[in-house]
Every structure is written in C-alpha cells, then in structure tokens.
Amino acid sequence: METAEDFVFYDNSNDRWTYIRKIVFRCFLIFEILLFITIASIVWEPTYSKSIFESYSVTVEKIVDEISTAKKDEIEVIGEGFSLNLKKENQFSLEKSYSNVNQSNNKLVLLTFDDGPDPVFTRQVLAVLKQKNVKAIFFVLGEQVVRHPRLLNEILKDGHEIGVHTYSHVPEGVDLYKDKYRTDFEIDFTQKAIIAQTGYQTRLFRPPYWGAEDTITLNTLILSTKAIDKGYRVIPPNVDSKDWMNESRDKIVQESFVPLDISVVLLHDAGGDRSKTVESLTPIIDTYRSQGYQFVTTQNVFGNSFEVLSSVSLLDKTRSQTAISAFIFRKKFLDYFAPVFELNLGMVTTYMSLIVFLSFVSYFKSRILSRNTKHTPKVTVIIPANNEEEVITRSIRSVLNSNYKKLELIIVNNRSRDKTYNLARKFVKKGRVRLFNETRLGKSYALNRGIKYAKGDIVVVIDADTQVTENTISEIVKPFKNKKIGAVSGNINVGNHINFLTWFQKIEYVVGLNIDRRALSLFGMSMVVPGAIGAWRKSAILKLGGFRRDTITEDAELTIKLQLDGYKVAYAPDAQAYTEAPSDLSGFVKQRYRWTYGMLQTLFKYRKYFFKSQHGLLTRFLLPYNAFVVLPFAAMSPIFDLITFNYVIWVNPRPILDYLVLFLIIFSVLVTISFLLSGEKSYWLILLIPLYRTIYQFIWYFILYKSLATALKGVFVPWTKSVHYGSFDLYGKISNKYISVAKE
Structure with missing residues (x-):
C-alpha cells in the first residue's frame, strides 16, 4: 500500500519549500534593489544647476508657448553671436550673443562635427585634425555613442571637445510639443552615454536640423530652451558647409569659408558618406589660416570662467552606466523580439x-x-x-x-x-x-x-x-x-x-x-x-x-x-x-x-x-x-x-x-x-x-x-473529483437539473 511518503514530490520535512522560499526571497530582494537602482538611474537628470527658469517663475513650456509662432517652422532667432541665450524684455525671445565670451581676439574659427561618432569617418577626421594640429568640437548622438563607445575616448585623447546632439537626431515626424518626456530623454540619455563611457560630462548642446539660418523649428526651440534650462550652452553654427547635401569637395570648401569674428563651421562626421567632408577638411583649414584665422575650441572662447568638460563622481558614472545598460538591454531585447x-x-x-x-x-x-x-x-x-x-x-x-x-x-x-x-x-x-x-x-x-x-x-x-x-x-x-x-x-x-x-x-x-x-x-x-x-x-x-x-x-x-x-x-x-x-x-x-x-x-x-x-x-x-x-x-x-x-x-x-x-x-x-x-x-x-x-x-x-x-x-494532495450535475443526456436534451453555481 502506498503511503504519503511514496507520493511524488512529497516532502514531509518541508525543508525543500523552506529552502526555495529563502532563495526566492533573496533573488526577489536583489531584483528589487537592482530595479530601484536602475529606475533611479534612468530618472536621474544630469543637470548643472537648479532650473534656470525658476528665477523667472516660469516653466519651459510657458516660454516655448510665448516664443513660438503660428508657423511652427518659422520661429525667429534674433542677434548675432556665438551662443544661444534667452532674452527677457517684454517677453521672452531667443538671441545669439557674445555674452560670457572672451572677445580679446577676433578672427576665430571653430570646426564642429555633428551626428557622430562613426567608426570610419570620425577616425579619418581625427587623423586630419591631428596632422593639421587643430582642435574641434564633436556634437555626438547618444545612439552612436552606444554603438561605438570607444571613439569618444579617442576624441578626448586628441584634445577635442564633445557636445550633446540629442540621442536619436529626433526624426522630423516626432512632435516634441506633445511628447514632453522625449525632450528630456534626448538630452539626458546622450549625456549619460557620454558620462558612462568617458567619466566626463559636457555643457555643450546643439539641436539637430539647425544650419546657419535665423529661423528654427518648434522642435529646435523646445530642445534649445530645455537645454538652456538644464545649464547647457547651446552652440548653433553660423557657417553651414552643406556637406550633408553631398556636394563636391570644392563646393564644401567654398561654403565653409565665411569671414566672421567667430566662425562656427558646421560639418558632419557621420550620417552618410562623409568622404567628401574628409577630403575638404585640409583645404578648409588652410583657407582659414591663410586669412589669419585661429582654430579654437569653446573652452578657448569662453575662458576659464566656464568649464566645458568636467569629471564626474563615481556615483554619477555608475548611475549613467546603469541607465544606459538598462536602455541597451531593453532595445536589444526588443530588436530581437520580432x-x-x-x-x-x-x-x-x-x-x-x-x-x-x-x-x-x-x-x-x-x-x-x-x-x-x-x-x-x-x-x-x-x-x-x-x-x-x-x-x-x-x-x-x-x-x-x-x-x-x-x-x-x-x-x-x-x-x-x-x-x-x-x-x-x-x-x-x-x-x-x-x-x-x-x-x-x-x-x-x-x-x-x-x-x-x-x-x-x-x-x-x-x-x-x-x-x-x-x-x-x-x-x-x-x-x-x-x-x-x-x-x-x-x-x-x-x-x-x-x-x-x-x-x-x-x-x-x-x-x-x-x-x-x-x-x-x-x-x-x-x-x-x-x-x-x-x-x-x-x-x-x-x-x-x-x-x-x-x-x-x-x-x-x-x-x-x-x-x-x-x-x-x-x-x-x-x-x-x-x-x-x-x-x-x-x-x-x-x-x-x-x-x-x-x-x-x-x-x-x-x-x-x-x-x-x-x-x-x-x-x-x-x-x-x-x-x-x-x-x-x-x-x-x-x-x-x-x-x-x-x-x-x-x-x-x-x-x-x-x-x-x-x-x-x-x-x-x-x-x-x-x-x-x-x-x-x-x-x-x-x-x-x-x-x-x-x-x-x-x-x-x-x-x-x-x-x-x-x-x-511538496505537500500531499488528496484525491478529489469534479462535481457533476447531470447536465446532459446522450439520448435526450440538456437536463433541467443543471445548476450554474458549483456545489461545495
């Protein structure tokens, strides 16, 4: 005769269940701690100061509403200058200015490269810059940093600067006015990607889709305003090489030379075939130098009062690495899901x-x-x-x-x-x-x-x-x-x-x-x-x-x-x-x-x-x-x-x-x-x-x-049976004795 001890899975001592509960509890506790750390790292915003706009008792959304126009692709930016600032008179407006800029020397040129890093063209650009002894600013995309993380260290090793250029280049179909969380993500996660890889954070930002025009889109306004509120210096270009149009080398060189007090030249080291950009780089540098221009970085322009790149604490680097790792895991997991x-x-x-x-x-x-x-x-x-x-x-x-x-x-x-x-x-x-x-x-x-x-x-x-x-x-x-x-x-x-x-x-x-x-x-x-x-x-x-x-x-x-x-x-x-x-x-x-x-x-x-x-x-x-x-x-x-x-x-x-x-x-x-x-x-x-x-x-x-x-x-499960109601008759119709509520 079988006894309870013969029953498959039966554990009279209950030791197995006690052990499993301990393991499950520990795993759950570890999971909860990791989940808390991950969520905290994701929501953490690497800003440089308390919200700047709080001094105006106004929100970013309010400023955007005040500056934006009925034509969302024709928002005017006034003034001439090196960086973008928020001006408050009767109402808010965006202004290019030279405030906080060391103007002891004119005829300065900054070479800036957007959309990288790219394993092919970024390295070619770095090689030319090293040969010509020129320092530049690389406005990077977060997704490119995640794909090619080592390139950031190569850029910094050569003495160049890094800036945020959003995470995904914000596709033109995205409406940031409706998707408010996307704006924070585009800025913060790019910064976290930079911190996670280099241990440095940057205070430079440039929104995508901004050439040398004096009008911007609503998305650009939202990104720029948000970046200013977070303590970034927004650096728009005032010279567009138009290399993104796949022009010839000579055309790119021609478009890249505009004699200004401070010329900020827009070039690209990723986002397509940039071989013409690489070919144009040497003549661009030679042209500016022949006209007495000096190649500088934003740190040279702002002076010692402004630190473009600063090292972060171990805590901030760990938080950034955790957030990026979680994001990569989710994205990779979902990429393979289909x-x-x-x-x-x-x-x-x-x-x-x-x-x-x-x-x-x-x-x-x-x-x-x-x-x-x-x-x-x-x-x-x-x-x-x-x-x-x-x-x-x-x-x-x-x-x-x-x-x-x-x-x-x-x-x-x-x-x-x-x-x-x-x-x-x-x-x-x-x-x-x-x-x-x-x-x-x-x-x-x-x-x-x-x-x-x-x-x-x-x-x-x-x-x-x-x-x-x-x-x-x-x-x-x-x-x-x-x-x-x-x-x-x-x-x-x-x-x-x-x-x-x-x-x-x-x-x-x-x-x-x-x-x-x-x-x-x-x-x-x-x-x-x-x-x-x-x-x-x-x-x-x-x-x-x-x-x-x-x-x-x-x-x-x-x-x-x-x-x-x-x-x-x-x-x-x-x-x-x-x-x-x-x-x-x-x-x-x-x-x-x-x-x-x-x-x-x-x-x-x-x-x-x-x-x-x-x-x-x-x-x-x-x-x-x-x-x-x-x-x-x-x-x-x-x-x-x-x-x-x-x-x-x-x-x-x-x-x-x-x-x-x-x-x-x-x-x-x-x-x-x-x-x-x-x-x-x-x-x-x-x-x-x-x-x-x-x-x-x-x-x-x-x-x-x-x-x-x-x-x-491991409990003993006694034999049980279903309750039957006689709800059908093979040789007749459904029985009237059917009861819809189960009997206990």
Missing part, C-alpha cells in the same frame, strides 16, 4: 503541418483497420463512483445499451454519501451488473477493487459522468487483437455545450484527440489513456501492480509504465463517449489542476528514462519533449505575453498584430481539420478562437503555476 516571433511562427507552422500529416495518415489507417478487424474478447466495464447520484443512472444505462454481448459491468461505490449506491443497486438485478464498495477514498483504490473481481480479459474504465454509444465497447476492443497493445484511448467528447467554458473545452478536446492523439497513435504512444473512456489489457495491469496512488493521475502514471514495459497504446476514434465538462470556473480549475499536477508527477517519476534508447520514441522524444519543451514554453508564455504587450505599446504593434493574425489563421485551419476528422459539425466554434487564445489560455497559465508551486511545496 525575429523570435517569426521563428516561433515558423516552428508552429512546421509542427502543425507535421502533426496534421500524421493525423491524416492515422485517420486512413484507422478506417481500414476498423472495417477489417473483428475482436470480441470478454470485457469488464468498471465505473468508479463517488457521490454521483446526478449522473450514475445515465452512465449505467448507456453501458447496458451497448451492442457488445460479451460484457459485464462492475460499479465500485467509493464512500458515497448520497444516493449513488442505492441507484446503482437497482441495476444489479439485471444480471450483468455487480456492485462493490471500496472504503478507501480514491479512484485508484476503486479501480483496483473492480479489477480484482473483473472476469474480462479487457477492462474498460469509464467515469461515472461518461455516457457511451452503442458501439463504443465494440470499437475500443478491436485494437487488442494486436497482442502488443496494452491500452486503448477512446474518443472523448464534451456532452454539455452550455456556455463559453464548455465550448472552449469542446475545441480543446476535438483538437487534442483528433490531431495530437491520432498522430502519436501511429507510433503506439500516448501520454495518457483518459479515465473518462479507456481500455486496458487486464493481464498487463496485474503484471504492473494495478493503479498506483503515488500520483493524482493514476491513468497517466499507468499509461507511461505500460509503455516502458514494452506495450503500445492505440487510439480508437470510433469508440466515442461523452463526458460532462466542468461548466463553472471553480470546477474547471480543480479538474485541470489535478490533471496538470499529476502529469508533472508522472514526468518527474520517470525522469530517469529520458533519452534512453531502449524504449524507443517514448523516452527519446515524447517524455523529454513534454518535460523540456512543452512545460518550459508554457511556463514562459505569460512572460512572453507581457513582453509582447510591452512591444506593442512602446515599439511597433504591426509585426506582433500580423503574427497574431497569422497564428489565429493557422490555428483556425487546425481546428477545422480536427472537426473534419472527428465528424464534428459545430464549425461556429471556430469564431471563438480569439477568445480561446486569450481568456482560456490565461486560465491555463494560472493552473500551471499553481501546479508548479504545489510541486515545490
């Missing part, structure tokens, strides 16, 4: 194509065998019953209505407290029916009691809520003509089609039986011969010690043990039976929790056989596939769905929606084929597939996690 969807779709399509092909082969094979096979061994039908007064009568009558002659029926009353025993007792007078009592609670005990007194060579087990057709017994015994067959699965159908939950189960049963089980039967394999309708070779059961109590799915455990002993398992599609599926959520969860947890127990119990060759595909493929593919993928699915939701919201919903549509189409085709193979006519159920994939799937996630948690806890 291809993962494509791979998954390909795998699903391949799997479904293979399984459908095998199902059709099995379908035609079963048609031939069913017509040509006659086998009439002595059969004992066993119905274990525990408090089944609502359904037991119909189940018994359906068996006695069978056209199979060499049949006896054994009913095992398993500690029923209702009228089950008295109702079953009425049929004993019919001659072919025997009734026994089993005092030990549990289906395995009841089945073993019935097998003990069974006279048949074949034992057909049906649940008390199952109703069989006239030819169910005749069909289910045919495969036993093959002496290698140890068990046969019948074709179980949902009998009570009364609400969404039972409709979902209808889809699941039809697909699972007519696709998966058909395909596996070609190889004589199965994960479980269902207790609702399954037949067993009695000699095989007795040889293996009967149904055991060390798992809560005794049928699954015996199915695997039977195959490990060398027997094969068949599927009889014409052996149809109808069961009462749980019609309320509570009953459904209880039933599927028992099935799922029992299957986990069975896989764990026979784990030592995984990948062993002596048992064929069962141990080389089926068991490890369920343990290492089906189970992990199912456990990861909620996380995958969460990432999918994040991808749809924050990245690009189109590829995900396309994938979901394709998946639903493929699954709809699979369901349609399943209906065709089974002869099912309820094609309208295909319309429920979107709900099946969402609502029904998430219920399964909960059940799976509950089962996994129970396995880790």
Whole structure:
C-alpha cells in the first residue's frame, strides 16, 4: 500500500519549500534593489544647476508657448553671436550673443562635427585634425555613442571637445510639443552615454536640423530652451558647409569659408558618406589660416570662467552606466523580439503541418483497420463512483445499451454519501451488473477493487459522468487483437455545450484527440489513456501492480509504465463517449489542476528514462519533449505575453498584430481539420478562437503555476473529483437539473 511518503514530490520535512522560499526571497530582494537602482538611474537628470527658469517663475513650456509662432517652422532667432541665450524684455525671445565670451581676439574659427561618432569617418577626421594640429568640437548622438563607445575616448585623447546632439537626431515626424518626456530623454540619455563611457560630462548642446539660418523649428526651440534650462550652452553654427547635401569637395570648401569674428563651421562626421567632408577638411583649414584665422575650441572662447568638460563622481558614472545598460538591454531585447516571433511562427507552422500529416495518415489507417478487424474478447466495464447520484443512472444505462454481448459491468461505490449506491443497486438485478464498495477514498483504490473481481480479459474504465454509444465497447476492443497493445484511448467528447467554458473545452478536446492523439497513435504512444473512456489489457495491469496512488493521475502514471514495459497504446476514434465538462470556473480549475499536477508527477517519476534508447520514441522524444519543451514554453508564455504587450505599446504593434493574425489563421485551419476528422459539425466554434487564445489560455497559465508551486511545496494532495450535475443526456436534451453555481 502506498503511503504519503511514496507520493511524488512529497516532502514531509518541508525543508525543500523552506529552502526555495529563502532563495526566492533573496533573488526577489536583489531584483528589487537592482530595479530601484536602475529606475533611479534612468530618472536621474544630469543637470548643472537648479532650473534656470525658476528665477523667472516660469516653466519651459510657458516660454516655448510665448516664443513660438503660428508657423511652427518659422520661429525667429534674433542677434548675432556665438551662443544661444534667452532674452527677457517684454517677453521672452531667443538671441545669439557674445555674452560670457572672451572677445580679446577676433578672427576665430571653430570646426564642429555633428551626428557622430562613426567608426570610419570620425577616425579619418581625427587623423586630419591631428596632422593639421587643430582642435574641434564633436556634437555626438547618444545612439552612436552606444554603438561605438570607444571613439569618444579617442576624441578626448586628441584634445577635442564633445557636445550633446540629442540621442536619436529626433526624426522630423516626432512632435516634441506633445511628447514632453522625449525632450528630456534626448538630452539626458546622450549625456549619460557620454558620462558612462568617458567619466566626463559636457555643457555643450546643439539641436539637430539647425544650419546657419535665423529661423528654427518648434522642435529646435523646445530642445534649445530645455537645454538652456538644464545649464547647457547651446552652440548653433553660423557657417553651414552643406556637406550633408553631398556636394563636391570644392563646393564644401567654398561654403565653409565665411569671414566672421567667430566662425562656427558646421560639418558632419557621420550620417552618410562623409568622404567628401574628409577630403575638404585640409583645404578648409588652410583657407582659414591663410586669412589669419585661429582654430579654437569653446573652452578657448569662453575662458576659464566656464568649464566645458568636467569629471564626474563615481556615483554619477555608475548611475549613467546603469541607465544606459538598462536602455541597451531593453532595445536589444526588443530588436530581437520580432525575429523570435517569426521563428516561433515558423516552428508552429512546421509542427502543425507535421502533426496534421500524421493525423491524416492515422485517420486512413484507422478506417481500414476498423472495417477489417473483428475482436470480441470478454470485457469488464468498471465505473468508479463517488457521490454521483446526478449522473450514475445515465452512465449505467448507456453501458447496458451497448451492442457488445460479451460484457459485464462492475460499479465500485467509493464512500458515497448520497444516493449513488442505492441507484446503482437497482441495476444489479439485471444480471450483468455487480456492485462493490471500496472504503478507501480514491479512484485508484476503486479501480483496483473492480479489477480484482473483473472476469474480462479487457477492462474498460469509464467515469461515472461518461455516457457511451452503442458501439463504443465494440470499437475500443478491436485494437487488442494486436497482442502488443496494452491500452486503448477512446474518443472523448464534451456532452454539455452550455456556455463559453464548455465550448472552449469542446475545441480543446476535438483538437487534442483528433490531431495530437491520432498522430502519436501511429507510433503506439500516448501520454495518457483518459479515465473518462479507456481500455486496458487486464493481464498487463496485474503484471504492473494495478493503479498506483503515488500520483493524482493514476491513468497517466499507468499509461507511461505500460509503455516502458514494452506495450503500445492505440487510439480508437470510433469508440466515442461523452463526458460532462466542468461548466463553472471553480470546477474547471480543480479538474485541470489535478490533471496538470499529476502529469508533472508522472514526468518527474520517470525522469530517469529520458533519452534512453531502449524504449524507443517514448523516452527519446515524447517524455523529454513534454518535460523540456512543452512545460518550459508554457511556463514562459505569460512572460512572453507581457513582453509582447510591452512591444506593442512602446515599439511597433504591426509585426506582433500580423503574427497574431497569422497564428489565429493557422490555428483556425487546425481546428477545422480536427472537426473534419472527428465528424464534428459545430464549425461556429471556430469564431471563438480569439477568445480561446486569450481568456482560456490565461486560465491555463494560472493552473500551471499553481501546479508548479504545489510541486515545490511538496505537500500531499488528496484525491478529489469534479462535481457533476447531470447536465446532459446522450439520448435526450440538456437536463433541467443543471445548476450554474458549483456545489461545495
């Protein structure tokens, strides 16, 4: 007799769960700390002073509204000068000025390079500048810094300056007026990228899309105003080389020379083919020098009162590195997410194509065998019953209505407290029916009691809520003509089609039986011969010690043990039976929790056989596939769905929606084929597939996690059964006795 200690996963000491809780708590604590540090690093703003505009008692948004015009691409910038400042008279305005600039020397030129760094052209530019002994200012993009971080140190090593040029160059379609958080991101994350790589922060900023014009766009106004508020010096160019227009070298040199007191020349070291820019650099430098100009940096112009580049604390560098690492992780993860969807779709399509092909082969094979096979061994039908007064009568009558002659029926009353025993007792007078009592609670005990007194060579087990057709017994015994067959699965159908939950189960049963089980039967394999309708070779059961109590799915455990002993398992599609599926959520969860947890127990119990060759595909493929593919993928699915939701919201919903549509189409085709193979006519159920994939799937996630948690806890799970209401009659209509609220 099995004891609690024999129960798979049972841990009487509770040491395993205590240890797991400690590990989980520590991991959760570490995760929470890292999450807090990451979030704090992301929201941290590397500004240089308290908001400048607070002294005006005004916000950036207010200033932008005051300066902007009805024509958002024609906002005027007044004055002439080296840097951009905010002027306050009657109202705010942007002004180019020489304030805070050391003007002791005129004829100065600053070479500035935007959009880098680039691994090819930035290095070529640096080589020319080094040869000509000229220092320049590189206004970098954050995304380029992340891609090519080492180039920043090469720039600084050569004595050049670095400035912020936004993170993504802000595509022109982006409306920063509406997306206020984007502005902070574009500035702050570029600064963090610079700090993370170099340990220095810069006070220079230049917005994109600003040449030498005196009018700017609304986005440029927003970025410039925000940068000024954060303490940056905004350095617009006043000389545009127009190298971005892919002009010739001579044209670039011509456009680059404009004799001003302080010429700020706009060039590019990235963003396209900049070979012409590199070629133009030497003549540009020579031209300015021939006119008496001196090449300087912003530090030379501002003087010692302003520090362009300053070292940061270890804390700030760590925060910057954390923020950038988190951003890169998210971006890289999501970049590879769409291809993962494509791979998954390909795998699903391949799997479904293979399984459908095998199902059709099995379908035609079963048609031939069913017509040509006659086998009439002595059969004992066993119905274990525990408090089944609502359904037991119909189940018994359906068996006695069978056209199979060499049949006896054994009913095992398993500690029923209702009228089950008295109702079953009425049929004993019919001659072919025997009734026994089993005092030990549990289906395995009841089945073993019935097998003990069974006279048949074949034992057909049906649940008390199952109703069989006239030819169910005749069909289910045919495969036993093959002496290698140890068990046969019948074709179980949902009998009570009364609400969404039972409709979902209808889809699941039809697909699972007519696709998966058909395909596996070609190889004589199965994960479980269902207790609702399954037949067993009695000699095989007795040889293996009967149904055991060390798992809560005794049928699954015996199915695997039977195959490990060398027997094969068949599927009889014409052996149809109808069961009462749980019609309320509570009953459904209880039933599927028992099935799922029992299957986990069975896989764990026979784990030592995984990948062993002596048992064929069962141990080389089926068991490890369920343990290492089906189970992990199912456990990861909620996380995958969460990432999918994040991808749809924050990245690009189109590829995900396309994938979901394709998946639903493929699954709809699979369901349609399943209906065709089974002869099912309820094609309208295909319309429920979107709900099946969402609502029904998430219920399964909960059940799976509950089962996994129970396995880790190591508690003893007592045998339980579903409450049955007699909600259908195979030979009549839906019963009026159906109760929508589950009985406790």
